[in-house]
Structures are given as structure tokens and as C-alpha cells.
Amino acid sequence: MTASDSTLRRFLHGLPGVDAVGLEARAASLGTRSIKTTAKAYAIDLAISMVDLTTLEGADTPGKVRALGAKAVHPDPTDRTTPATAAVCVYPDMVAAAKEAVAGSTVKVASVATAFPAGRAALSVKLADVRDAVAAGADEIDMVIDRGAFLAGDYMKVYDEIVAVKEACGTSARLKVIFETGELSTYDNIRRASWLGMLAGADFIKTSTGKVAVNATPANTLLMLEAVRDFRAQTGVQIGVKPAGGIRTTKDAIKFLVLVNETVGEDWLDNHWFRFGASSLLNDLLMQRQKLATGRYSGPDYVTVD
Amino acid sequence: MSERLSVFKTYKLYVGGKFPRSESGRVYEVTDSKGNWLANAPLSSRKDARDAVVAARKAFGGWAGATAYNRGQILYRIAEMLEGRKAQFVREVADAEGLSKSKAADQVDAAIDRWVWYAGWTDKIAQVIGGANPVAGPYFNLSSPEPAGVVVVLAPQESSFLGLISVVAPVIATGNTAIVIASEKSPLPALSLGEVLATSDLPGGVVNVLSGRTAEIATPLAAHQDVNAIDLAGAGEIDGLAKELEIAAADNLKRVLRPQPVDDWAATPGIDRMTAFLETKTVWHPTGSLGASGSSY
Numbered sequence: 001m002t003a004s005d006s007t008l009r010r011f012l013h014g015l016p017g018v019d020a021v022g023l024e025a026r027a028a029s030l031g032t033r034s035i036k037t038t039a040k041a042y043a044i045d046l047a048i049s050m051v052d053l054t055t056l057e058g059a060d061t062p063g064k065v066r067a068l069g070a071k072a073v074h075p076d077p078t079d080r081t082t083p084a085t086a087a088v089c090v091y092p093d094m095v096a097a098a099k100e101a102v103a104g105s106t107v108k109v110a111s112v113a114t115a116f117p118a119g120r121a122a123l124s125v126k127l128a129d130v131r132d133a134v135a136a137g138a139d140e141i142d143m144v145i146d147r148g149a150f151l152a153g154d155y156m157k158v159y160d161e162i163v164a165v166k167e168a169c170g171t172s173a174r175l176k177v178i179f180e181t182g183e184l185s186t187y188d189n190i191r192r193a194s195w196l197g198m199l200a201g202a203d204f205i206k207t208s209t210g211k212v213a214v215n216a217t218p219a220n221t222l223l224m225l226e227a228v229r230d231f232r233a234q235t236g237v238q239i240g241v242k243p244a245g246g247i248r249t250t251k252d253a254i255k256f257l258v259l260v261n262e263t264v265g266e267d268w269l270d271n272h273w274f275r276f277g278a279s280s281l282l283n284d285l286l287m288q289r290q291k292l293a294t295g296r297y298s299g300p301d302y303v304t305v306d
Numbered sequence: 307m308s309e310r311l312s313v314f315k316t317y318k319l320y321v322g323g324k325f326p327r328s329e330s331g332r333v334y335e336v337t338d339s340k341g342n343w344l345a346n347a348p349l350s351s352r353k354d355a356r357d358a359v360v361a362a363r364k365a366f367g368g369w370a371g372a373t374a375y376n377r378g379q380i381l382y383r384i385a386e387m388l389e390g391r392k393a394q395f396v397r398e399v400a401d402a403e404g405l406s407k408s409k410a411a412d413q414v415d416a417a418i419d420r421w422v423w424y425a426g427w428t429d430k431i432a433q434v435i436g437g438a439n440p441v442a443g444p445y446f447n448l449s450s451p452e453p454a455g456v457v458v459v460l461a462p463q464e465s466s467f468l469g470l471i472s473v474v475a476p477v478i479a480t481g482n483t484a485i486v487i488a489s490e491k492s493p494l495p496a497l498s499l500g501e502v503l504a505t506s507d508l509p510g511g512v513v514n515v516l517s518g519r520t521a522e523i524a525t526p527l528a529a530h531q532d533v534n535a536i537d538l539a540g541a542g543e544i545d546g547l548a549k550e551l552e553i554a555a556a557d558n559l560k561r562v563l564r565p566q567p568v569d570d571w572a573a574t575p576g577i578d579r580m581t582a583f584l585e586t587k588t589v590w591h592p593t594g595s596l597g598a599s600g601s602s603y
Binding site (some may be wrong): 295297 | 359363493529530531558
């Protein structure tokens with residue numbers, strides 16, 4: 001089906017259309033589950049271990065990245081039972097600093113690449129970006145797809161690009177493919193992009209860059225979870241999912257975990273297969289964790305600013 | 307002609323500039339001094355308290371950062387709005403406290419005057435309790451009062467309006483934001499005050515009004531790590547509550563104003579309630595010259 005542009009197009013357009021109302025209703029109804037006490041404690045620790053602690057600002061400094069790395073390794077220095085986060089996520093030129101900051105821990109270093117966040121650059125530039133990040137020691141690469149080509153219907157171009165980036169990642173780095181769902185306009189497009197990414201060899205499919213108005217929503221994450229479930233059923237290959245952007249509270253994070261559990265099951269309830277791309281979420285998780293441990297509400301004075 | 311159906315008022319909380327029902331969905335019956343039903347008031351839960359802290363914290367930066375003059379204008383505006391709804395407050399106070407109309411009107415007048423009095427203090431308190439300190443060196447040494455932050459106020463249980471105003475106004479006049487726990491048995495004037503505040507240029511979240519069981523709401527707030535101070539005015543009448551809350555508040559070194567017996571809320575209050583929730587910031591600054599000797603550095 002990936003032999004030519006027309007077969008790829010026929011396959012992607014042959015995917016069943018998304019029932020938008022049904023999808024949103026299902027995502028909303030799964031969001032009403034009440035998760036309390038021990039289940040909540042489990043969910044909070046699981047969510048902390050799934051966070052890709054992210055800083056993607058023009059103003060990032062090596063010092064800030066080091067601080068972020070330290071926080072990723074010990075999110076709550078006052079309570080060493082707090083699990084480490086999954087990874088820190090930085091720009092390619094900060095990979096070396098991040099690598100140093102998390103050395104000796106389980107925390108991975110993820111790097112955005114391919115002219116993040118717009119993805120508007122020549123393929124050679126994007127590949128150089130990826131190779132730089134991998135050479136600096138990145139364990140994971142977060143690439144953006146060429147939304148312009150995708151929306152213009154040039155699926156083969158997007159496919160080839162992902163294949164090329166995957167190749168540039170080599171065997172050491174896992175590849176996350178960002179669709180920027182907020183720019184894809186329709187749920188049908190998100191489903192097509194998910195399949196396109198998985199066919200091209202993505203290890204993870206990721207909703208958004210966090211740089212546009214609409215980021216991860218329960219509905220588009222549910223849709224992507226259904227795609228990875230169906231993909232494993234057909235090919236036997238398991239793909240990870242990473243919602244990113246706009247997830248700020250523990251309540252939101254737990255809703256996403258419910259979606260995962262109810263859609264793809266426990267196989268994905270692990271930071272190898274599910275991640276949260278977030279920065280402020282971790283503080284809220286830590287405050288909720290402190291609340292559960294001590295019984296009193298915590299406040300932002302008791303977690304780090306960044 | 308058929309008789310007109312009564313239009314009852316749904317009393318709601320005032321949190322973050324909005325009028326939510328209690329998160330718990332609970333209400334309780336409020337009666338007048340003779341036990342006749344007046345209205346149902348929201349019975350707040352600890353989650354309402356938590357939401358109120360979030361709203362108050364969010365509002366703090368803007369309110370504390372507003373000029374003292376601007377705060378005074380806004381407080382005066384609130385007094386204007388109170389004046390316009392005087393009849394409603396007179397009725398609510400008369401019902402709640404079993405007073406005659408004229409006695410209740412005196413209470414409401416005194417409360418509005420109290421509000422105006424505190425409105426005048428916003429841009430004067432710094433001159434009274436701050437100042438330039440004499441030091442033996444070529445420095446200015448300036449002390450200025452700063453608001454403590456988010457303040458929980460347990461409104462007096464008996465004086466449902468004058469007492470309420472007397473504890474809320476001094477807290478917000480100096481730039482703090484407040485979470486007010488209304489009198490348990492007469493919360494209606496406090497809930498109506500929320501409606502006045504919402505239409506008086508006061509930014510949402512500066513005052514948040516909760517009604518319900520005082521002990522139930524105050525306990526998590528006293529232990530809350532993001533609350534900076536607590537005024538226990540309304541805890542005095544409840545057996546053992548003040549002590550319990552003081553212990554909980556000690557954990558993050560909250561400022562605590564212990565309940566003091568007040569015989570007459572109409573008496574001139576002094577500035578103690580304002581200074582209780584202020585912190586003094588002192589800065590050193592080089593003068594730029596040594597003054598009389600004429601030399602400089």
C-alpha cells in the first residue's frame with residue numbers, strides 16, 4: 001500500500017470516517033470516572049513516570065536545562081519515593097546539557113527536531129537537525145510532519161520524510177511523530193495521519209507541538225489510541241502515544257490514563273508506550289501527591305517554579 | 307385575577323467572580339431568629355474551599371499590585387453599591403438577627419460607613435505604619451507594609467452584616483485577597499454581599515464567599531499550604547474550634563488573628579485588623595550623598 005502515491009492515498013482515504021459526535025461523547029464519558037484514594041495515588045505516580053518534562057523556549061539556557069534535568073530525576077526532593085519522570089524534552093542544541101544533567105538515572109533525553117515547530121525547511125536541513133540531536137546523545141527524537149504537504153494531499157512526501165528521519169535516528173533513538181492535530185482540521189485527517197505515521201515506522205505518535213491554539217484533547221488522543229490498537233491488531237506492532245500541550249492538571253492527566261486503560265488496555269500503561277508532553281503538569285501532580293500523603297492541600301510554594 | 311407566584315431567590319456562593327453552587331450539590335436551610343424558613347444556602351465542601359483558594363491566589367497579584375488609591379476608589383464604589391441595595395440588607399439583617407427594621411437599618415448604615423472608613427485607609431496605612439527609619443550610615447532605610455497574601459476570614463457568627471464588613475474590609479483594603487466563611491446560621495447577608503461585590507469593579511477572586519458549616523470549611527483551609535493568614539473571628543463561639551485551627555495553621559506559619567470578644571461592632575475599630583495581615587518590608591538604599599558634609603561617593 002506504500003508502493004506508490006496512489007495506493008497510499010487509496011488506503012488512507014479508504015479508512016472508515018470518524019463519527020465525531022460519538023468520539024467526543026465517548027471521550028467525555030470516560031472523563032467522568034471518579035478515581036480516588038489508592039487508585040488515585042497509583043495514577044499520580046504512573047502519570048509522573050510518564051511525563052516528558054519539556055522546555056521548548058527561545059530563552060532556554062544550559063542552566064535551565066540542568067535544573068529541569070535535576071527535577072526530572074528527583075521531581076520532589078523532599079520525598080524520595082516520588083518516581084522519576086520518563087524524559088526531558090529539549091531543543092537539539094540543549095541535548096548535550098540535558099544528557100549531562102540526567103546522567104546515571106533512568107531519565108531519557110528527548111529532542112525535538114526537523115525544524116520544530118513549523119517543520120518548514122528542506123529535508124536535508126531536517127535530517128541534519130536529527131543527526132545532530134542523535135549524535136549529541138538524544139534517546140528519542142520528536143519530529144514534526146510536513147502539515148502543508150499532508151493537507152495538500154501529498155501523502156507520499158510526508159511518508160518518505162518520516163522514513164528518512166527514522167533512518168537518521170538509527171537504531172539508538174526512538175522516533176515520535178508529531179501531527180499537530182490542531183492544524184489538521186478534521187478527525188478523519190488525524191486518523192489518516194496516525195496510520196501514515198505508523199506505516200512509515202514511527203515508534204510513537206504524538207498529538208501536538210504545544211505551540212498552537214488547540215493541543216492535545218481527550219477526543220483526538222482517543223482517536224489515536226484507537227489507531228494504535230487497530231494497528232497492533234493488524235500487524236502485531238505496538239506503537240506508543242504521546243498527548244502533548246494543554247494538559248495542566250492532575251485531573252486531566254488521570255482522564256487520559258482512563259482513556260488509555262479503556263481503549264488499549266494495560267499494555268500501554270507504561271512509560272515505554274504512553275507519555276505526557278508537559279511542563280506545568282508535573283507541579284500539579286506533585287502538589288496532589290503531597291495532598292494525598294499529608295492530607296492537607298499543598299501550594300505552589302512547595303514545588304519548583306519551572 | 308390569580309394570585310402572583312412567589313419568586314424565591316437561589317442563594318449561591320461567590321468564588322472567582324462567579325456564582326457557583328456548591329461542588330457537593332448540598333444546601334442547608336436558613337431560618338430567621340424565630341425558626342421560620344428563609345432560604346436554602348449552599349453547604350460548601352472542602353473542594354469549594356480549595357477552589358476558592360485557587361481563585362484568591364490568582365487574584366492576589368493584580369489586587370496587591372493595584373495602586374492604593376485605585377483600591378480605595380474600588381472600595382468606595384462598593385459602598386455606593388451597598389447604599390443602593392440598603393433595603394435588601396436591612397430586611398436580611400432584621401430577619402437574621404431578629405431586629406426591628408430601624409435597629410437593622412442602624413446596623414446597615416454603620417456597616418456602609420465602616421466600609422467607607424476602610425476605603426479611606428488604603429492609601430494612608432503605609433504612612434502610618436511604614437516610614438523612613440533613621441540609621442547611622444549613608445543610606446535610606448525604608449519600611450513599607452505589604453499584604454500577607456491569601457487570607458481566610460471566619461466571619462462573626464452573630465453580627466451577620468456589620469460584623470462581616472468589619473472583618474472583610476480591613477483584609478482587602480491593604481491588598482490581601484480573602485476567602486470569607488459566612489456566619490453559619492445567618493449567611494444570607496454575606497451571600498448578598500457577593501452580588502454587590504460582583505458589580506463594583508472589584509476584580510473577581512479578591513473576595514470569595516462560602517457558606518456552610520464553619521468547622522467543615524475552615525479545617526482544610528487552616529491546613530492549606532497556599533493560605534497565608536487566617537482570621538478566627540467566627541471561631542470563638544464554636545467550642546474548641548479556634549484552638550484546633552490554630553494548630554493546623556501553625557504548620558506553614560500562617561498569620562493567625564485569634565478570636566477576640568467584641569461587645570459592640572459599631573465601635574471605632576482602630577487599625578489593628580489591617581495591621582494583623584500586613585508584613586513589613588524594609589529596604590536599604592544608598593542616599594547618593596552624605597548630606598551636610600557635602601561629600602559624596
